[in-house]
Amino acid sequence: MTQDxxxxxxSTLRGYLDQxxxxxxxxxxGAVAALHAAQGAALVAMVARYTTRAKDADNRPVIDRIIAAADIARERSLALADADAAA
Known part of the structure; x- marks a missing residue:
């Protein structure tokens, strides 16, 4: 993200915004776009995690796949932000 x-x-939110x-x-x-993608993926994961109640048990396999994919997308987006800043 920075020279270090x-x-x-x-990074902290303040540190990122300062940079x-x-x-x-x-x-x-590019880095900003990737961070927005990471936030979007995090929100998808949050909503999916709220759908893990007993009454949603029939959908649990799909919900688990959504959570896993969103977590991967969040981490990948952070890596892409770092790669863009390094380029």
Missing amino acids: TTTFGD LAAKVPAPGG
């Missing part, structure tokens, strides 16, 4: 080895996943506002080339649009 901090990743987006390890984004700074007169530096990265992070930029």
